[in-house]
Amino acid sequence: MRVGTIGTSVITERMISALQQAGHPVVAVCSRSAAKGREFADRHGVKKAYSDLESMLQDPDIDTIYVASPNSLHYGQARRALKTGHDVICEKPFTSTREQAVDLFETAEKHGRRIFEAITTLYTPNYRLLKANLEKIGQPRVINCSFSQYSSRYQSYLDGQVTNVFDPAYDGGALRDLGVYNLHFVTGLYGMPDTMQMVTQRGYNGVDLDGTVILGWQDKHAVLTQAKNCSAPNCVLVEGEKGTLMVQSSPGRVQNLRFVPLKGDMIGKTEEDLSADIGIIQDENHMVYEVMEFARIMEENDESAYREAMAQTLRVMDILDTLDPRPGAEVCRQTA
Numbered sequence: 164m165r166v167g168t169i170g171t172s173v174i175t176e177r178m179i180s181a182l183q184q185a186g187h188p189v190v191a192v193c194s195r196s197a198a199k200g201r202e203f204a205d206r207h208g209v210k211k212a213y214s215d216l217e218s219m220l221q222d223p224d225i226d227t228i229y230v231a232s233p234n235s236l237h238y239g240q241a242r243r244a245l246k247t248g249h250d251v252i253c254e255k256p257f258t259s260t261r262e263q264a265v266d267l268f269e270t271a272e273k274h275g276r277r278i279f280e281a282i283t284t285l286y287t288p289n290y291r292l293l294k295a296n297l298e299k300i301g302q303p304r305v306i307n308c309s310f311s312q313y314s315s316r317y318q319s320y321l322d323g324q325v326t327n328v329f330d331p332a333y334d335g336g337a338l339r340d341l342g343v344y345n346l347h348f349v350t351g352l353y354g355m356p357d358t359m360q361m362v363t364q365r366g367y368n369g370v371d372l373d374g375t376v377i378l379g380w381q382d383k384h385a386v387l388t389q390a391k392n393c394s395a396p397n398c399v400l401v402e403g404e405k406g407t408l409m410v411q412s413s414p415g416r417v418q419n420l421r422f423v424p425l426k427g428d429m430i431g432k433t434e435e436d437l438s439a440d441i442g443i444i445q446d447e448n449h450m451v452y453e454v455m456e457f458a459r460i461m462e463e464n465d466e467s468a469y470r471e472a473m474a475q476t477l478r479v480m481d482i483l484d485t486l487d488p489r490p491g492a493e494v495c496r497q498t499a
């Protein structure tokens with residue numbers, strides 16, 4: 164991949180370093196501000212800086228575009244990149260609606276390109292190890308996923324300054340920012356649920372600041388919590404009739420994977436810790452794993468892995484549409 168990036172926040176920095184680490188040159192960055200773009204490019208050893216997307220899309224040195232703009236802009240920018248013959252890595256949440264997501268996959272197909280959702284969870288080695296060890300817990304019954312991250316922008320939100328991540332017009336909010344990791348985690352294991360519901364607390368502009376989602380399958384259910392107004396030691400518990408698989412990190416990073424065998428009723432018994440580490444210590448920049456997998460899928464033309472990634476994105480878009488369809492948040496969507 165020879166990449167051009169959109170956005171100059173910390174997530175683009177992390178992606179540039181993941182791409183460089185995996186041996187994929189970042190050819191150019193794109194910022195709305197020429198000065199900011201130049202400074203950002205220099206800081207990351209990138210040669211070119213563009214201040215408008217159309218110019219970057221005309222650069223023949225670039226074959227892949229990384230989209231890390233505010234959520235509601237993903238669709239228009241990704242679509243334009245596909246239409247001009249680029250592969251696309253698009254940040255989560257993929258698009259504003261499922262309909263837009265379908266359109267992007269169809270556009271990619273029509274132009275012979277690929278588009279991927281940059282959802283770190285699914286590509287981490289520990290998530291794959293967890294999947295491979297699911298039989299250890301027997302019949303799964305309850306999945307708990309929590310992703311609470313007190314936002315560095317929350318105080319300014321409370322003070323009346325609404326940044327994009329707290330703005331419904333940009334598809335901000337806890338569900339789309341953090342809940343999306345929980346949704347990918349569980350649906351990546353167990354597919355579409357039969358039932359879904361959400362309780363949420365909204366701020367003064369209607370944005371969801373926190374929430375709990377409950378997904379139900381016939382033989383198990385999942386309780387997923389996302390919050391941008393508080394913070395907790397995040398974890399995931401996949402509980403089954405023979406034990407639990409435990410991740411002691413956010414579902415975005417999937418660090419510290421342990422198997423905890425069933426203890427049963429402990430009354431009158433002494434507790435012995437029979438739990439065991441079954442994960443690995445992952446790279447500090449966990450974005451490197453998705454980069455490697457997207458490159459592999461493209462190089463090997465692995466149609467089946469590509470279709471599964473697409474199906475997974477559509478599952479989560481389906482749930483987002485159902486739980487929080489965002490009526491009235493049309494203002495900042497581009498439909499180019």
Ligand SMILES: NC(=O)c1ccc[n+]([C@@H]2O[C@H](COP(=O)([O-])OP(=O)(O)OC[C@H]3O[C@@H](n4cnc5c(N)ncnc54)[C@H](OP(=O)(O)O)[C@@H]3O)[C@@H](O)[C@H]2O)c1
Binds near residue numbers: 171232236327340
């Ligand atoms: N994978 C992960 O771990 C992870 C982590 C954090 C965020 N994300 C995702 O990355 C994306 C960016 O998130 P963020 O928090 O960095 O967003 P952000 O700070 O609001 O915006 C990202 C970049 O987009 C440009 N931008 C900002 N406002 C814009 C506007 N009104 N119109 C056009 N461009 C604008 C800015 O670059 P310029 O000023 O240089 O143009 C900015 O650096 C989101 O989709 C988010 O969900 C992913």
